[in-house]
Amino acid sequence: MKKRILIVDDEPDICDILKLNFEMEGYVVQTSEAPIELGDNLPDIILLDVMMSPKSGFEWAKELKASPRTAQIPIIFCTAKSMEDDILQGFALGSDDYVCKPFRIKEVKARVKAVISRSEREINSEKIIKHKGLVLNLESKECWVDGNLVPFTKIEFEMLALLMANPGQVFSREKILQTIWPNYYVTDRTVDVNIARIRKKICSYSECLQSKFGYGYIFRG
Amino acid sequence: MKKRILIVDDEPDICDILKLNFEMEGYVVQTSEAPIELGDNLPDIILLDVMMSPKSGFEWAKELKASPRTAQIPIIFCTAKSMEDDILQGFALGSDDYVCKPFRIKEVKARVKAVISRSEREINSEKIIKHKGLVLNLESKECWVDGNLVPFTKIEFEMLALLMANPGQVFSREKILQTIWPNYYVTDRTVDVNIARIRKKICSYSECLQSKFGYGYIFRG
């Protein structure tokens, strides 16, 4: 399967060179000269220039990491040699990496390849969320309750996945709204209704889906 | 069938730890502190330390790849973080992989498992995708349904092949579009229509080609 790479750099020349090179390697490449809104089809990796105005690459990266929807997208930062320390200190570099400008194309390619394959392994081993007999398969978008396949709608599935992926953490309605409905606005009561719908479907596990009075909802494993 | 794994590392402690772990996973484990002559009973996979004297892991791997008898044995290299680039640039990493020291046992296990299943699949699926009486021959681009050759058009064939190659995984329309029509744009309703055309042709297997409301399509084996 072709990998999607998003290249963000305010110098069009650099975008073009990288685009050319990665297309030759079989990637689907999207370039942009500034941070953009990510659509439904998220890239597999982002190659991000740090020095940009008005919004620095760092700031945008922080935003991406803040949203569960985009948090897992690996980012490779492009930075001047003099900024190297900042990167190393400022970022955990969890699934991320960086290259210093001016970079060798070969190095960039190698790092992209390495980061993608690394994150792929991590994703593969996390394609299933499970608590006792309650199993979510994120690939097939199916939910099994004690061995029975239970039909879930999209919204229901995404909400349960969000909560189960972070057990023991309270999610405010607002947080849930922003994650599941990133684009348009819906009432926060909508969350309640969908929680109720999920509870009905997960039967005995409905006790795990608790409301925290005044705070929001939480999945207790 | 138990898988045979050969672990080569000049540190006996590491050998022992890995041996213990993989035996618990049900592997037949052989360890060695240096490259050895492979007997009649070839391992299914080799876990190979790169930094060894007198013969580096790389050199030995090259020898193995040079002999038809051992060429197809997948190898996972263990290397220091600083050597990562060398691996990526020097090796195609075709069916191979690598881990950086110090490694997490969990990661090593996952990679071994992934590499083995990958190589297994490559051997098994000689360009044929098959589910019961539904057989796609990727070389001749022919589709057989319960023994009958059914004429498929190009688009239909590619779409079915994509879905059948990844059974149990949901593909969004967008994903399908980008795979089948990587260059120019077509409506996502086009996907629906072609799915319908495929369903008609695969008769009883049409139930396997399911739509996931809000997500896309999935082939259920």
Place this chain on the structure above:
DNA sequence: GCTGATTGTTACAAAAATGTAACAAAAGAG
């Protein structure tokens, strides 16, 4: 207990996704 805020439930209308037929455009074969 009482009170106001929060949460649960239900019903229903609105919106969105999907399947299908019909047609138009494009590509190939002869």
Place this chain on the structure above:
DNA sequence: CTCTTTTGTTACATTTTTGTAACAATCAGC
């Protein structure tokens, strides 16, 4: 070129999902 096949698009009926209002139940603090 003409005929045929393939492919994309549109339109519309059908199905499924989803948001919201209204009301009931519950909770926290007094």
